[in-house]
Amino acid sequence: MPTAPVSNQELRQALLLLRDYESSGIGWFWASDSDGRLTYISDVVAQRMGRSREELLGQPIQSLFLLERDEDDTVERTLPLILSARKTFIDLPVRAALDDAEIWWSISGRPQIGSDGNFVGYRGNGTDITATRQSQRDASRLAQYDSLTGLANRHRMGKRLGATLTAYKTAKRACAVMMIDLDRFKQVNDTLGHPAGDELLKQVAQRLQRVVTDKNCEIGRLGGDEFQIMLPDIDDRGRLGEIAKTIITMVSQPYQIEGSRCVIGASVGIAIAPYDGITSEEVVRSADLALYASKDGGRGQFRFYSSDLHSEAERRRQIEDDLRDALGNDQMRVVYQPIIDTLTNKVVSLEAFTRWEHPELGDVPPSIFIPIAEEANLIGPLGDWILKQACADAVQWPGSPRVSVNVSAAQFSNPGFAAVVAQALAQSELAPERLELELTESIFLGDRAATEDMFVALKMLGVRLALDDFGTGYSSLSYLQHAPFDKIKIDKSFIRGVTEKDNRNSAIITAIVSLAEALGMETTAEGIEAHDELEAMRRLKVGQIQGFIYAAAVSFEDVCEAMMSGEWVIEPDGPSKYRPERRTVLRKVGLIHEDHRYEVTMRNLSRSGCMVEGLVDVPIGTQFVIDFGEGQLSVANVRRSAGSMQGLEFEQPLVDDGAGGLCTRHRVSPYVLAQAGMPLTALAPGQSPMHLMQQPGMPISLPKFGQVDPKVKSVRAA
Structure with missing residues (x-):
């Protein structure tokens, strides 16, 4: 139509x-x-x-x-x-x-x-x-980003990390992952409320963004107080360690939340693909294990992943399970470290420390089980037991020295804590003025009114209060203005280096002593080990000394025996000058020279070199490649050689591993090992890649050095 x-x-x-x-x-x-x-x-x-x-x-x-x-x-x-x-x-x-x-x-x-x-x-x-x-776009952003902090959420971080590692596997590139957990955040949330906790998380996110500015990196909040950072193309453990230290320092700076001053901390775990895992699941699991290790090590630390963390995690689970039964099974005991009058060398007080004699693991250090007790909510019962035991012991000592007991923030925030103290005093019949409770500034994170009420209740009992670790954690003078402390304990971090030229710690200690005198408080310097430190404390007019130069912690029986005369005087005994603690190293490492690998014993280790034992007739100037295991190789030159001992100097210094030890900046990539014939997988314990990297058909020479078994001193052909 x-x-x-x-x-x-x-x-x-x-x-x-x-x-x-x-x-x-x-x-x-x-x-x-x-x-x-x-x-x-x-x-x-x-x-x-x-x-x-x-x-x-x-x-x-x-x-x-x-x-x-x-x-x-x-x-x-x-x-x-x-x-x-x-x-x-x-x-x-x-x-x-x-x-x-x-x-x-x-x-x-x-x-x-x-x-x-x-x-x-x-x-x-x-x-x-x-x-x-x-x-x-807003809906898409809500699905990919955390609504509170604006950072990527768990879904986006997992998706991007998975895609990045898949692409990087083909390109043979590295990618680091950091897991970050906030220390003491739960305490802020519980005492100041969830709105304050939310505001704190926002400020933490802003600080992380100021530290990690590279556009290729991504910061995410996985939920709660857990954060994750993806750092593509970074495998330098020296650089990663510096980033982790900066994060810990930045996050630990004080916060102002709704008129309250909050101080938290951060623990960091680091894993690097492809060394610590190939897939995103493997790398995240490795970073998580490193994070748990940093928390177990005392928090406020970073740790790199290593294969032995799997056994550490299993050991930690065992410790947590066994710790619940330790008190009931009579495995705990209390020991006491003397606190000395600086001028007279007389013992004026003793600080109580707990020790755990595990039936299978032996003596478990407090640095290991105390953080576990805090995380497992066992620190309250454990702390109350120590308090009662210390009071019961102190009342039996000859003379009248005071006993000092550490009080955790969890104990202090318990409304019934003053009643626990009163009960311990009544049951033991210890005079209240002989009990000194040592508190850290973490107690001030709680409700201010409740904190002040607890101070009033404790002072009504007649006990003494000491501010422990003063000078750390960004101590505020307002604490001293409002809290009824009787003593300030100067942290050992201010003691270290006090005798060095141009060190400012002397001026800081002088100011603390003057402040304490003006407020009518005593002062105690912690961690004194050498005579030069002791003389410095006397010159700076610190009233009391605590440290190995006088005594380590001793048993209740030893205290009673030492005080039989009613007065305990200890003469200082220690090195003339303080020397940094040296890390004891006794383990097997490989020395590669030309096409031969020798097994030797490493006896000490520093950033710049090490001492090894096991080879003879090694000329000065000989170059070795040291195989520390797990892909860690370092080129070193012999600087000293005597008998079967050689002093080696590294061509590139080692870096901090976050656990008090040292590691190489770089490792042999699993991609290199895969090209040499090994399967593509994360680095395993004891992997020795050097023989796989030799060229096919390379002529084999005779070994140039004889090997010695250090135990029997016998020489054998390598």
């Missing part, structure tokens, strides 16, 4: 409807010639782009849009292909070519064919979808 002709009136009506539709802003129209140049464009488009219609006419249709790849869409790249193919397209999302605004359109186009059957151009229409696009 033929189409009826359109009258002029109908054409005018259609034109008016077109103009009304365009001016409404709902949609717009466009047309192009066969070369793809605009022959018509609605005025609303020109206005939105800040140009006139005349400027746009004659321009290629693509010039209206940005054709770069968008983060979420790839369809923009298809527009030139569609136009050149002269195909119909419907609702294609494109972004307007603007620098100062983000406008999105959905455009459609239909090819036009002339009466001669040839293509004459396009006609099409468009609508503004900016609001819809923004809504979709």
Whole structure:
């Protein structure tokens, strides 16, 4: 049926409807010639782009849009292909070519064919979808980002890490992962409330963003107080250690939350692909194990993953299980370290420390089981038992020295703690003034009114209060202004280096002593080990000394025996000068020379070198490659050689491993080992890659050095 002709009136009506539709802003129209140049464009488009219609006419249709790849869409790249193919397209999302605004359109186009059957151009229409696009992006962001901190959430971190490691496996590139857990965050949440905890998490996120500024890195909050950082193309453990230290320092700075001052800390675990895992699951598991190790080591630390952490984690689980039964099974005991009057060398007080004699593991150090007790909510019962035992022991000592007992923040925040102290005093019949409770500034993280009420209750009992570890944790003088302390204990970190030239610790200690005298408080210096430190404390007028130069912690029976005369005087006995504690090292390492590997014993280790025993007739200047295991290789030169002992100097210094030890900056990549014939897998304990890296057909020479068994001193051929 033929189409009826359109009258002029109908054409005018259609034109008016077109103009009304365009001016409404709902949609717009466009047309192009066969070369793809605009022959018509609605005025609303020109206005939105800040140009006139005349400027746009004659321009290629693509010039209206940005054709770069968008983060979420790839369809923009298809527009030139569609136009050149002269195909119909419907609702294609494109972004307007603007620098100062983000406008999105959905455009459609239909090819036009002339009466001669040839293509004459396009006609099409468009609508503004900016609001819809923004809504979709917001929804996408909510699905990928943490609504509280704005950081990536667990889903995005897992997805991006998985994609990165898959791509990096093909490219043979490295990627580090840091797991971060906040120390003492739960205490802030419990005492100040969840809104304060949320504000604290926001501030932590901001600090992390100030530390990690590389755009290729990504910071995420996995939930609660756990954060994750992905650091592509970084495998230098020296650099990673410095980043971790900076994070710990930044996060540990004080916070102001709703008028309250909060101090928290951070523990960091680090794993690196492909050394510590190939897949994202393996690397995250390794970083988690390193994080647990840093928390077990005392918190406020970082640890790199190593294969022995699996056995450490199993040991930790065993310790936590056994710790629950330790008190009931009579495995705990209390020992006492003397605190000495600086001028007279008389014992004036003894600090109580707990020891755990495990039936299978032997003596478990407090540095291991105390953090576990805190995390497992066992520190309260354990602390209460120590308090009662210390009071019962002190009342039996000859004379009247005081006994000092450490009180955890968990004990102090318990409303019934004052009653526990009163009960311990009543049951033991110890005079209240002989009991000194040592508190750290972490007690001030709690509710201020409750803290002040507890101070009042304890002072009414007549006990003494000491502020322990003063000078650490960003101590505030307001603590001393409001809290009724009787003593300040100067942390040993201020003692170290006090005798060195140009060291400022002397000035700091002088200020602390002067402040204490003005407030009527005593002072005790902790950790004194050498005579030069002792003389410095006497010169600075510190009142009391605690440290190995006088005595380590001793048993209750030893205290009673030493005080039989009623007065216990200890003469200082220690080195003349303080020397940093040396790490004891006695383990097997490999020495590679030419095409031979020798097994030797490493006896000491520093950043710059080590001493080994096991080879004879080694000339000075000989170069070795030391194989520490787990892909750690270091080139070293012999600087001293005597008998079977050699002193080696590393060509590149070792770096801090976060656990008080040292490690190499770099390791042999599993990708290199895979090329040499090993399966592609994370580095395993005791892997020795050097023999796999030898060239096929390489001639084998005779060993140049004889080997000695240090135990029997016998020489044998290597």
